[in-house]
Amino acid sequence: MVRNTRQVMVGSVPVGGGAPVSVQSMCTTKTSDAAATLMQIEGLAEAGCEIIRVAVPDEASLKGFERICAASPLPVVADIHFDHRLAIGAAERGAAALRINPGNIGAVERVDAVIDAARKAGIPIRIGVNAGSLDPEVAARPDLSLAERLVLSCASFVKHFEERGFFGVVLSAKAHSVPVTIETYRMLAEQLPEYPLHVGVTEAGTLRQGTVKNCAAVGVLLEEGIGETMRLSLTADPLEEVHVAWELLGALGLRRRSPELVSCPTCGRTQVNLIGMAEEVERKLASVRVPISVAVMGCVVNGPGEARDADIGIACGKGRGVVFAQGEPLRTVSEEDLVDELFAEIETRFGS
Template identity: 65%
Template sequence: MSDALKPCAAGAVSTAAAGNKPCKPHARTRRVMVGTVPVGGGAPVAVQSMLNAPADDVEANLAQIEALAEAGCEIVRMAIPRRNCLDAFEAVCAASPLPVVADIHFDARIAIEAARRGAAKLRINPGNIGGLEATREVIAAARAAGIPIRIGVNAGSLDDALAARDDLTLPEKLAASAVEYVRFFEDECDFRDIVVSAKAHDVQTTIDTYRLLASALPQVPLHIGVTEAGTAFQGIIKSACGLGVLLEEGIGDTMRISLTDDPVVEVRACWTLLGSLDLRRRVPELISCPTCGRCQVNLIGLAREVEERLATVSKPVKVAVMGCVVNGPGEAADADIGVACGAGSGVVFSHGKIVRKVQEAEIVSALMEELENL
């Protein structure tokens, strides 16, 4: 194992095996402020997404930010691929209701300018930003602006010598790379306003890498995610598997579920995962049975319609759509509102108590009416 993976602080857990579950580091990480959003130091896990509108289109990016904010996004990241996009970035930062993170690769000059133009945080990969001297200049710009930096590493930009080591696994290489950069930031540049990420596109590498980081860097807030996870169906499953394990272990101060989809879907997925783990609640939880031969209504259609209607609701409530009296209201007695369906009808209930009986065509509207009254 690389010496870089030895714990950076007294009391850190040994990383002799990536599969070892470390002690929960979340509460002991340093607090970093991204605009007005606290990250680390026991703050709630912050939900992030990334804009995918053209980087030079101010109106399109602001419209996307408004939609993300409404969905519960707390930090938004914007790529700045070219210097001629900086004017648009500055305009977006000035009008955005959310703190905007500047995502820069390959050109330290863009990162330096973004810090001066309103970025709430910089996201760079020191491995492709132009070397350590260029990184020093970026750090100086962030210090002058009073903003943090996310150190983001990935397998494609590992140091050649580190990448060539056959005695290290990929998680060990990723973690070692991140640790080396943290030591450069902290020890050589005296800059500690940092967040670290080391993403991979497969679940096990993600879990192993972040376990190593949590043990080696117990003081540093971690941004977690499975990168390039895929389209919504596959990507949400992969992200839930990887991030669910990490969050349950107390690893992760801010998160993104990266999807080839509308960024709003990413935010909804994050909140659903956090709610499933009882970490944070903002969106409704839909409980619905898988149906069987007892079901006498189109429950699949009903459940999908309810799910669509709930997409715009920000109450952290449990809503049950059950196919028969066997599963509801008894088995869904803890639901804030629900329906148990019969032959062409349904009984609406709240916390196990019957509220009203309605015809099948009225079930969805009745549920939403009762939900508004809660």
């Protein structure tokens, strides 16, 4: 199901209005260090990041921000907290979008000044609400659940933006709890259906826990058609956020950018170091840019049949194995040549 949201442009990337779910991440470098930030952005772009956000916490960052926007291969979103003047400065220096939380920008005149600056620059604003900085009136409502407070807070900010005639808005309302995140975004999708949603779990944790939490929440939401752009926050190298985002999109059958690895869990029939072999295949697949499925199976008897759906694969026996395609064996080769033979076959068949 594709939601019928308004579409906004973040630089050249459409968000909402039926556009593919886009992948975002955030730089961990100092924005004042434009060279280091641009280097990180280049790596993230190569990995498939489509929109990048950088923190703009002070005046020094604004100078770096301008240089970053001028040279970045990706649209750059300025992440602003507290100081509305930095948001205005970022809009004037090439931001593709602003991310603010009106709840911590302060007086309404300051929020309005940011809206006016975005309008003048022709860029959208993401209203990013989180549990720590709700609309003050809403925050003082103990009768509401956290999800209800997040949604009400978002709705009151949206109303203000609409009254000011500004509709180029993307919404996020993040929590670190998976059930709260799911509940919040379901309500946002129902109550503010025309606005594209930026989905993700905030403060999700380190690589393993954060991946599970993000995929549990965002997986459910995307499966319900909720979420037009995503950032899967991890306490890890931001490259991991991009890899996980694409794995999730691929697993849900929404978008695929690179091959899918199909590998068996091994069992008592396995006679090779299959885990090592699967990891080697995964490493080599990182440079393949065709969306095929590639199987690495632990036995010749069951492997090709179990991975019949895979475009191509290998199944390992004792000292030798077979290369197969759609479940049918192509040839038998020695164990040490299996991975090379697999990639030679991928090159021949798929040109990658």
